[in-house]
Amino acid sequence: xMKSILFSAGVATAICFLSADTAKxxxxxxxxxxxxxxGWTFTGDGVTDTASLSSDTPSGAGxxxxxxxNGPNGLPWLQQDIDVSGLTGLDLTFSASVKxxxxxxxxxxxxxxxxxxLPNSGSGLILSSVxxxxxxxxxxxxxxxxxxxxxxxxxxxxxxxxxxSFLAGNGQYLIDDVSLVVPEPSxxxxxxxxxxxxxxxxxx
Numbered sequence: 001x002m003k004s005i006l007f008s009a010g011v012a013t014a015i016c017f018l019s020a021d022t023a024k025x026x027x028x029x030x031x032x033x034x035x036x037x038x039g040w041t042f043t044g045d046g047v048t049d050t051a052s053l054s055s056d057t058p059s060g061a062g063x064x065x066x067x068x069x070n071g072p073n074g075l076p077w078l079q080q081d082i083d084v085s086g087l088t089g090l091d092l093t094f095s096a097s098v099k100x101x102x103x104x105x106x107x108x109x110x111x112x113x114x115x116x117x118l119p120n121s122g123s124g125l126i127l128s129s130v131x132x133x134x135x136x137x138x139x140x141x142x143x144x145x146x147x148x149x150x151x152x153x154x155x156x157x158x159x160x161x162x163x164x165s166f167l168a169g170n171g172q173y174l175i176d177d178v179s180l181v182v183p184e185p186s187x188x189x190x191x192x193x194x195x196x197x198x199x200x201x202x203x204x
Contacts, residue, residue, distance in 0.1 A: 027082050027092075028157060031178035033063045044069065044076030051078050057176050058097045058139040064176035067111070068102075069161045072168040079158035081121045082180060087148045092155065095143040096178045098134035104171030109163045110135040111173045113142070115180065117152035127152050134173065141177065155180060 029039035033053060042051035048071040057064045069076050084092070096113045104110060113132040119125055127149045132142040148155070157180060163169035 026179040026181055027084075027155075028080060028178050028180050029082075031180075033065050033176060036063075037065065040065070040078055040080050042076070042078050043074065045071070045073045049073055049076035054174050056099065056174055058099075058141070062176075064099075064174045065159075066101075066172070066174055067159060067161070068172040069168075069170050072161070072170060075160065075168055077158045077160045078175065079156055081118075082155045082157065083153065084117070084148050084155045085153040087182065088150050088152070089148065090182055091145050091147050093143060093145050093181050093183060094130060094132070094157070094179070095141065096132065096159075097139050097141040097176045098136070098159075099139045099174040100135055100137050100171065101174060102172035104135070104161050104163070104169045106163065108135075109161065109169040109171065111159060111161045111171060111175075113159050113175075113178075114157070115146050116156040116158070117146065117149055118154045118156055119151055121154050121156075123154075139174075139176075 030036075036053060037051060040051075044050060049069045052066045052068070053063045054066040055063060065078060067078055092115070094113075094115045098111060098113065100111070110133045113134065114129060116129045117127045119127065128146060130144050130146045132144055134140060134142070157178065159173070159175055161169040161171040161173065
């Protein structure tokens with residue numbers, strides 16, 4: 001009986017560690033921009049509004065995205081669509097580090113890092129959303145959470161300078177360490193505690 005419990009404990013622990021690694025994996029592709037801008041789409045005109053790379057990063061190594069908006073023409077967004085089908089009801093943690101190089105015009109504007117929950121990539125229906133606002137001249141990391149609502153299959157992560165009216169604004173910003181993760185499930189912890197309780201009772 002003891003061997004059976006120990007075997008079950010080992011299997012449960014292995015499954016929990018594997019599932020936790022999967023769950024905590026960053027679902028943003030190339031969120032550290034070490035592979036350039038691959039995985040990201042920039043909707044600016046590429047002339048007055050550009051997206052490029054910078055060696056200025058929070059860690060002092062690697063690359064960051066450099067979003068330089070001077071027009072703006074249209075809606076100059078740096079964005080990525082992420083598959084969240086099958087994650088209904090789960091809480092995702094959104095995080096990013098941003099540094100302001102050139103203050104937006106007017107000076108009380110900012111860049112917004114947002115997550116939109118959509119039925120699909122072509123839909124204009126935002127089922128839920130969260131936003132982080134940055135205007136610091138130093139690297140600044142912020143984090144927030146969003147629950148995947150029913151009907152959402154895509155999480156759109158996007159960054160765009162905004163003015164006080166929440167319309168497209170100007171400014172130059174560096175972006176790095178973008179992540180969207182599912183927190184480690186508490187069910188694994190509860191399962192291991194239950195098995196631990198069985199072992200203690202067996203010893204007693």
